[in-house]
Every structure is written in C-alpha cells, then in structure tokens.
Amino acid sequence: MSANGPGVFDDDLTCDVRDTYRRLLQDRVPDDEATRQTIAGWADLGPDEEPRLWLALAATQSSVGRLDDSVLRRALEVIDTGRDLESWSELGDEWVVARAGALADLRARLTGPQPTRKAVRRPWRWVTDLTVGxxxxxxxxxxxxxxxxxxxxxxxxxxxxxxxxxxxxxxxxxxxxxxxxxxxxxxxxxxxxxxxxxxxxxxxxxxxxxxxxxxxxxxxxxxxxxxxxxxxxxxxxxxxxxxxxxxxxxxxxxxxxx
Known part of the structure; x- marks a missing residue:
C-alpha cells in the first residue's frame, strides 16, 4: 500500500482516475461514455486496488454533479463492506482509523444532496507548433x-x-x-x-x-x-x-x- 495520507485522493491511482474522467468531460465526451471509458481504462486493477477506482470515480462525479447510480452503488459497497480498509491494515491501526474516517465523510457526501451539474471546461494547454525534424x-x-x-x-x-x-x-x-x-x-x-x-x-x-x-x-x-x-x-x-x-x-x- 502506497499513499501520502488517508484521503480519497492521497495516492497516484485515485488521482489518475479523477484526471482521466475530468479530461474526458473537458473533451465534451457524454457523461455515460466518460464513465464507461474511465472504468474500461482501469479494468486490469487487482483486488487491492480496484476499490479505489470506485471511490475515486464516485467522489469525482459527485464533485461535478454527475454521480452515476451504478458507480454510487459500487462505491457504497466498498465502504460498507470494509474492502478498502483491508489493504490499510499493514500500515497500522492509526492509518486504518484515519482512512475509515475519510470514507465515512465520503459516504455522507455521496448519500447527501448532490450539487447541480457543473460545466467542466478545458483548461489552457500548450500544444507546440513545432514538428519533428x-x-x-x-x-x-x-x-x-x-x-x-x-x-x-x-x-x-x-x-x-x-x-x-x-x-x-x-x-x-x-x-x-x-x-x-x-x-x-x-x-x-x-x-x-x-x-x-x-x-x-x-x-x-x-x-x-x-x-x-x-x-x-x-x-x-x-x-x-x-x-x-x-x-x-x-x-x-x-x-x-x-x-x-x-x-x-x-x-x-x-x-x-x-
């Protein structure tokens, strides 16, 4: 288990899932297709990492007012069964308690009133006009x-x-x-x-x-x-x-x- 902290986005995998989904929205991919492509892109995750896919995707979708029902169900299943906490036990009890608190906060946010759907605009990005050679x-x-x-x-x-x-x-x-x-x-x-x-x-x-x-x-x-x-x-x-x-x-x- 490698993470900088107990938060949902305190590791590289969850940040990559979030960025992948947001990038698709920035490219004006429809919501359902952005969800499908994000999930498909992380289809090879092992049992220790797969729970973080659903947590990260649900948290990201909620933040932009696009929480998908099927993603919500998967994220709640991860939280309620404690599957995600299993990989944190090797770091010690303090980490497990902190992670459980972060997941409880996420559950409350996912099951509470959801924000309105927000536009996700593409930020400026540099595309060089130079070519190879x-x-x-x-x-x-x-x-x-x-x-x-x-x-x-x-x-x-x-x-x-x-x-x-x-x-x-x-x-x-x-x-x-x-x-x-x-x-x-x-x-x-x-x-x-x-x-x-x-x-x-x-x-x-x-x-x-x-x-x-x-x-x-x-x-x-x-x-x-x-x-x-x-x-x-x-x-x-x-x-x-x-x-x-x-x-x-x-x-x-x-x-x-x-």
Missing part, C-alpha cells in the same frame, strides 16, 4: 549562432499538452549552417552540465516548456526556424529520462552562458 537557431550575445533540432513532441495523456524535446547540434560561428550540412551535424554539447547523481540523458537534449498561455514560446525569445533534418537512428529512444526541463527563457540563458 525542425531546426531552430538562436543568436547568442557574442554573435555566435546555436542550433537545436526537434527530436520529439510528446503528448501528456492526462492534460493533452504537446511539448517538445530538443537536441543541440554541434555548430559554432556567426552564420547559420548551410542547409546541406544540417543533416550531418552531430549532437552538440549539453545545455547544462549533467547531474552526476541523476544519470545522463541523450547528449545535448533539453525540454523547454510552457505552463500558462502568458509564458514565452520559442519565437518570443528569439528562436527562428533555419531548416529541417530527417529522423536519425536512436530517435525512438527515451529522450525524457535525465533530461533537464526549463522555461524557454531559461534555455536562452544557458545557451548564452555556455
């Missing part, structure tokens, strides 16, 4: 040009955001690299020194990001498109492991300090 150039304060290629545009399955992974290329000088040389440029130096305790990712890789619409994007900080390159061997690997994440402004700061 695009090469960006940025001019440092000393006049030299730095180039980075787009190697991956990963999508977050919960938020729907589409980010970008860049790899710096080995280029130095005041001019842009000729188009016929771009494809043959090897990886360049790391944007920031690798963490000696965290492992090393792909050479020269970095992940710039935006969390809000007001945050700067690549063009806002002076990057320009200078060409494109075809995919390379190894591009299908894990580019996000041990790779520094940073704002676009922070990326230009490190490139200028190199």
């Amino acid at each position: 695009t090469v960006l150039a940025w001019r440092r304060s000393d006049g030299d040009v730095v180039v980075l290629r787009v190697v991956h545009t990963p999508e977050d399955r919960f938020t729907g955001s589409v980010g970008v992974v860049l790899q710096r290329l080995a280029w130095s000088g005041p001019d842009l690299p000729p188009p016929d040389q771009l494809a043959s440029l090897p990886p360049g130096p790391d944007v920031v020194p690798p963490d000696p305790y965290g492992g090393r990712g792909q050479p020269g890789a970095c992940i710039p990001f935006r969390w809000r619409k007001s945050h700067a994007d690549w063009a806002d900080v002076g990057f320009v498109v200078c060409g494109s390159v075809p995919p390379r061997d190894g591009d299908a690997g894990d580019w996000e492991l041990h790779v520094p994440h940073m704002w676009w402004e922070t990326l230009t700061f490190h490139l200028d300090q190199d």
